[in-house]
Amino acid sequence: MRYENRQPPEGINVVEHGWVRDFILLVIGFFAGLALLCWLLLQLVAWTAKWTPFSWEQALTNSWALEEQSSEQQGYLQQLADQLAHAGGLSPELALQVRYSEDDTINAFATLGGNMMIFEGLVDAVDSEQGLAFVIAHEIAHIQHRHPVQAVARGLSMSLLSAMIFGQTDLAQLAGVGGSLALLNYSRQQENEADRWALQALHNHYGHVAGADELFRKLKEEHDDLVLPEWMSTHPDLDARIANLEKIARDNGYEMDGELLPVIRGR
Amino acid sequence: MEIFLAQFIGPLVIALVLLTVGFFSGRYLEKKHYTSIIARETSPDQVMVFAERLPPPVLPAPVTQLVSGSVVISSDYFKRFIAGLRMLIGGRLNTYESLLDRARREAILRMREEAKALGATQIFNVKLETMSIGGRNPNSVSCLEVLAYGTAIIPHS
Numbered sequence: 001m002r003y004e005n006r007q008p009p010e011g012i013n014v015v016e017h018g019w020v021r022d023f024i025l026l027v028i029g030f031f032a033g034l035a036l037l038c039w040l041l042l043q044l045v046a047w048t049a050k051w052t053p054f055s056w057e058q059a060l061t062n063s064w065a066l067e068e069q070s071s072e073q074q075g076y077l078q079q080l081a082d083q084l085a086h087a088g089g090l091s092p093e094l095a096l097q098v099r100y101s102e103d104d105t106i107n108a109f110a111t112l113g114g115n116m117m118i119f120e121g122l123v124d125a126v127d128s129e130q131g132l133a134f135v136i137a138h139e140i141a142h143i144q145h146r147h148p149v150q151a152v153a154r155g156l157s158m159s160l161l162s163a164m165i166f167g168q169t170d171l172a173q174l175a176g177v178g179g180s181l182a183l184l185n186y187s188r189q190q191e192n193e194a195d196r197w198a199l200q201a202l203h204n205h206y207g208h209v210a211g212a213d214e215l216f217r218k219l220k221e222e223h224d225d226l227v228l229p230e231w232m233s234t235h236p237d238l239d240a241r242i243a244n245l246e247k248i249a250r251d252n253g254y255e256m257d258g259e260l261l262p263v264i265r266g267r
Numbered sequence: 268m269e270i271f272l273a274q275f276i277g278p279l280v281i282a283l284v285l286l287t288v289g290f291f292s293g294r295y296l297e298k299k300h301y302t303s304i305i306a307r308e309t310s311p312d313q314v315m316v317f318a319e320r321l322p323p324p325v326l327p328a329p330v331t332q333l334v335s336g337s338v339v340i341s342s343d344y345f346k347r348f349i350a351g352l353r354m355l356i357g358g359r360l361n362t363y364e365s366l367l368d369r370a371r372r373e374a375i376l377r378m379r380e381e382a383k384a385l386g387a388t389q390i391f392n393v394k395l396e397t398m399s400i401g402g403r404n405p406n407s408v409s410c411l412e413v414l415a416y417g418t419a420i421i422p423h424s
Contacts, residue, residue: 003315003389005315010305013364013368014365015359015364018362018365022352022353022361026356027352030355165355
């Protein structure tokens, strides 16, 4: 018997360049399909979230056991918010709870259960009551449109989708980035929606909309070197927002000049 | 803004860099490895390998000795990325096939080298074992060991 080893031909166990087709088809096809799926899911979830009873939100936030606040500053802000809510026509089943924080961040945000957080930095940053009122009315608009619960529902459904499809692979991270960018788009749409509502509330309350864009102008002066493009940001960029406010005011015939009231700062 | 950058852009950039590095280094190393494997496999003075359990009996009986060759080989980010996508729809994992093929052939070549150093002319009863070193933890480094072993036949000089 003669023994020999022959060299087997290549290309049986391994297909040379077999990954090329995989890469192109899978990456393009898969991400396109995923984007479509996410879009459908987000639409559905946001639409459904609107019908979540407000009392559920309140029950959830009550369990956070936030301390009751009763400072002079909080009282003023709460009063202003209530007036604006009335002027803007906040739905009767929704309730507002303003919370004040002595933090120098120039920000305010609305969250679940009609809770609104206003930072001292914001109150200090504006000179007129209208400037502050616009930001408060903007946050009320988020509550009116049920944006916080929609955002939570969207975020949760995206996480769930990502966990179901990818589990704990590296792809989950990439998908997370795509998902976040998609969520940001919704976020920007909501900001525009809220700006529109806030401007109307201001018009109803003061009879004019002067000073509404005060904060944006201030921020623009400070952050001239803003580098992030709009699509990567939660809010539309400042120039676009100021222009948008002017457009809304013009279209609805709001009075753009009027008396500005000073902000009351309790120490 | 800084938080935003850290949260979203950071991982994206890291993933793209890893993907690019994995792609180029993986391609380069694989090509080089295959060239070397084929050159060694086709060299004329290689020890012959067989899956048969025993050679035909001869007198005097040859010396037999256990020989083994082992390879630990790591996947790269690009291979994992492609495999991750493939796992969603099923099918051939092309990128892992080439990785395992290289490991298998390299292990056999190392075993043959060991046998040759012992003065053997043939290896019988060749077997292969594969094991993943990372285990089942999804975050561990994905690398694997391929072990080839067999009985080297060393003729009487």
